[in-house]
Amino acid sequence: MKTERTEVDSLAELRRQATLAEYRFTSTAPLVGGLVARLREAWNSVATKWQVRPLMEQQSEFNRALVERLARPPGDEASCELLASQDRALTGINRDVALLDAGMRAMAAPRAGQRLKIAFFSPVPPARSGIADYTAELLPHLAELVDLTVFVDDPAAADLPGFAIRPAREFPGRRAGFDLPLYQMGNSAHHETIYEMALRYPGVVVLHDYFIHHFIRHHTVGKGDWAGYGREMGYALGYDGRRLARDIRAGNAPYPLFDTPLNQRLIDAAAGVIVHSGYVAEKIRRYRPGVPMATIPHLVKMESGRNFRQTLDIPDGAVIFGSFGQITSEKQIDVALAAFQKVHQQHPDTRYLLVGETRPDVDLDAILFDLGLRDCVIHVGYVDNFDDFTAWLRVPDVVVNLRYPTIGETSAVALRAMAAARPVIVYDHGWYSELPGDAALMVPPGDTAALEGAMEALAQSTDLRQSMGRAGYKYVREQCDPARAAQAYAEFLRATLEAARA
Numbered sequence: 139m140k141t142e143r144t145e146v147d148s149l150a151e152l153r154r155q156a157t158l159a160e161y162r163f164t165s166t167a168p169l170v171g172g173l174v175a176r177l178r179e180a181w182n183s184v185a186t187k188w189q190v191r192p193l194m195e196q197q198s199e200f201n202r203a204l205v206e207r208l209a210r211p212p213g214d215e216a217s218c219e220l221l222a223s224q225d226r227a228l229t230g231i232n233r234d235v236a237l238l239d240a241g242m243r244a245m246a247a248p249r250a251g252q253r254l255k256i257a258f259f260s261p262v263p264p265a266r267s268g269i270a271d272y273t274a275e276l277l278p279h280l281a282e283l284v285d286l287t288v289f290v291d292d293p294a295a296a297d298l299p300g301f302a303i304r305p306a307r308e309f310p311g312r313r314a315g316f317d318l319p320l321y322q323m324g325n326s327a328h329h330e331t332i333y334e335m336a337l338r339y340p341g342v343v344v345l346h347d348y349f350i351h352h353f354i355r356h357h358t359v360g361k362g363d364w365a366g367y368g369r370e371m372g373y374a375l376g377y378d379g380r381r382l383a384r385d386i387r388a389g390n391a392p393y394p395l396f397d398t399p400l401n402q403r404l405i406d407a408a409a410g411v412i413v414h415s416g417y418v419a420e421k422i423r424r425y426r427p428g429v430p431m432a433t434i435p436h437l438v439k440m441e442s443g444r445n446f447r448q449t450l451d452i453p454d455g456a457v458i459f460g461s462f463g464q465i466t467s468e469k470q471i472d473v474a475l476a477a478f479q480k481v482h483q484q485h486p487d488t489r490y491l492l493v494g495e496t497r498p499d500v501d502l503d504a505i506l507f508d509l510g511l512r513d514c515v516i517h518v519g520y521v522d523n524f525d526d527f528t529a530w531l532r533v534p535d536v537v538v539n540l541r542y543p544t545i546g547e548t549s550a551v552a553l554r555a556m557a558a559a560r561p562v563i564v565y566d567h568g569w570y571s572e573l574p575g576d577a578a579l580m581v582p583p584g585d586t587a588a589l590e591g592a593m594e595a596l597a598q599s600t601d602l603r604q605s606m607g608r609a610g611y612k613y614v615r616e617q618c619d620p621a622r623a624a625q626a627y628a629e630f631l632r633a634t635l636e637a638a639r640a
Contacts (some may be wrong), residue, residue, distance in 0.1 A: 218377040225373050229337070229406045236340040237409050241638035243314060254284040254631055257309060257341070259332045260322035262290055263297040264522070268463075268550050269324045269346055271524055275439045277301060279624035284631065287316070291331055306331045313339055317635050320627075322346065323404065325353045325545070333357065336404060342634055343408040348418045348546020349399040374402045396543040405429060410634040412627070414548040415569040421546070430637060432630040436548040437623040438557045438614050444529040450516060453487045457597050460491035460534030462527075462551045467499045470540035470565075477589040479509045485597050488514065493530045495520040531555060535603055536596045537562045542583045544568035552578070553618055556610030561603050563592050577610035 258277070261270040280286060281301070290296050293303040304312075313319070319341030321332050333353070336343055358366035364387050371379030375398065385391035405411060405422060410430040413419050419433045452458070459478055465471050475490060482488050492515065496502045506512045521527045531537070537555035539562055541547070548569050552562050556577055564570040566580035573580070579596070581588035596603055 215377040218372060218380045222372045222376045222379075225369065225403075226406060229373075229403055232337070233340045233407050233409060237638040240318060240409075240635065241640070244317065244635060244639045254317045254628070254635065255315065256280075256284045256286050256631060257313065257316040257319040258286050258288045258322075259306065259319060259335055260288070260290075261324075261326070261328035261332075262288065262303075263524070264295075265328050266520075266522070267324070267326055267328050269322050269326075270328070272346075272437065272550065273322060274298065274524075275437055275620050276624060276627070279621045280627055283624060283628040289335075306335065309335060309339070318342055318409070318631055320344070320631065323350065325350055327353075327356055329353060330357065333404070337407050340407045340409050342410040342412060342631060343404060344412040345401065345404070345418065345422075346414070346547065348401065348413075348421055349396065350404065351393070351395045351398055351400045352545070354400040355393060355395070370400050370403065371398070374398055374400055396545065399546070409638065410630060412630060415546075415572055417569050417572065418546045430630075430634055432626060434623050434626045434630075435617045436550060436553055437620040438550070438553045438618040439620055440557055440615055441528070443525065443532075445532040446526075446529050447533045450489075450533070452489050456487040456489055457485065457536070457603075458489045458491055458534040459536045459538055459593065459597075460493065460531075461538050461540075462492075462531060462555075463494045465492060465494050465496040465500050465502060467497075468541055468543065470542055471500060471502070472505050473584075473586065473589070474538045474540055475505060475509055475511060475515070477586060477593055479511060480590045481593045481597050482511070482514060484594065488597060490515045491530070491534050492517045493521060493527070494518075528554065528558070532558045532560075534560065536560065536593070538593070539564050539570075540589075541565070541570075542567070544570070553614055556607075557614040557618070559607035559611040561596060561606035561610065563589070563596070574609060574613050577606050577613050579606075 258273075258280075260273040261267040263270050263274050277286065277288070277298070278300075287302045287304055288296070288298060289304050289306040289309050291306055293305055296303050309319070319335065319339055321336040321341060322344045323329055323332060323336065324346040354370050355367065358364070358370065364383070367386075368380050368383040371383040373379070375382065379398075382391060382394070386393055402425065405426055408429065410432070411422060412432050412434055413422065414434065414436040416433060419431060422429060422431060447458075459474075459481075461469065461471060461474060463469065471492070478488070478490050482490075490511070492502075496517075496519075502517065506515055518530060521530060531551070531554055537552065537560050539549055539552045539555075541549065542565050544567055546568060549564075552564060552570070552573070555562050562573070562578045564573065564578055564580055565583040567583055570578070571580065579592040581592050596606075
């Protein structure tokens with residue numbers, strides 16, 4: 139059976155990796171580079187072998203025990219809990235080894251006052267990823283403060299001019315040349331290699347979503363690896379998690395995508411964590427109180443440019459509402475359009491703009507037909523050019539962003555709308571609750587009357603729209619400046635390395 143074959147292959151790969159290999163410093167530079175490599179090797183022979191090797195041996199023992207246990211059936215509650223505790227201890231040991239190694243290498247070759255050397259892992263343009271867009275805005279500013287090498291699966295496909303880009307597969311052999319790796323982590327399939335590297339070679343993780351259950355499901359079950367999914371559920375929830383994973387596999391329970399974040403292993407492995415909101419920071423502190431963490435607001439590049447409004451055949455002065463990004467059930471587009479229908483009855487010139495591809499879990503045509511809105515809703519599909527996307531974002535007078543339930547995301551769309559001086563309507567939960575009240579109308583999740591009231595208020599008042607737009611623009615300009623974010627990154631990276639060196 140294919141699933142069984144996949145699980146056997148997964149266990150075989152775990153066995154292959156069960157013993158850690160000691161790293162040997164090398165250099166391709168002539169003479170001086172070789173001298174540095176020999177000095178580092180000498181240091182490795184003394185301090186590293188005295189302190190790191192015992193930890194490596196202990197971790198390898200954990201690895202071997204864990205692999206052999208995973209090869210057997212789940213067993214009873216006690217054995218599952220023991221497996222989970224061993225798995226958590228293994229993750230912690232791997233993190234401690236990585237930190238000790240980084241600290242010792244820094245002491246062996248001190249570079250006081252010199253720039254940090256950072257290995258940067260992230261999706262990059264033209265990947266269809268909001269984190270790729272984020273990275274493209276961050277890197278020019280961060281490169282002014284630290285030395286960066288960007289690691290991706292396929293450098294030839296990367297559209298990132300001016301930066302050193304290397305294949306991710308090269309990092310294990312080159313990691314001694316960097317002070318720290320920095321991982322941008324989200325929920326899409328673009329993060330496969332990033333996740334694996336973050337666990338194997340711990341560094342600083344930027345957690346763009348608090349819940350990464352969607353990613354873990356793809357990373358395991360999506361490849362037929364039910365044993366891997368059970369392991370992650372067990373890591374997070376112990377015996378209950380393993381049992382729930384079995385029930386899900388049997389079709390007797392749904393995936394707890396919005397109840398169980400499955401981020402615990404990633405957080406435990408991290409030398410430090412960067413988040414974008416107080417909401418996520420508080421959740422991580424409750425889980426792992428001592429983890430080094432920085433809350434750095436999501437960055438947004440302020441820019442003025444094209445507006446596609448003039449290309450639309452709509453009445454002059456018509457108020458346009460808009461929603462952006464993939465049209466999924468979590469975006470509550472059906473709820474937004476139902477509320478808009480009430481507003482449209484009072485203001486017949488109003489229109490609704492949708493920009494983004496429709497996912498299979500939403501039947502947009504049926505929604506528009508049932509609500510009688512096919513003539514006043516403009517649907518633009520996926521926009522692959524970022525400048526074009528921002529040009530569409532300037533079209534509506536009001537942006538509606540109703541994601542529910544939240545996975546702890548920070549909405550780049552909401553912030554970009556505010557940067558374009560557009561008021562936003564959001565649900566009052568998660569990060570969205572942290573938006574300034576004079577720039578965003580926040581309504582309780584599921585409260586259709588409140589949503590209709592918010593849309594009606596903005597539809598009928600030009601002054602309210604303009605005042606909220608100004609407040610949002612001011613907020614983003616002050617809080618989301620890319621240069622300011624890059625400075626916070628550099629400070630946190632240096633603090634993390636100093637802590638490892640201490």
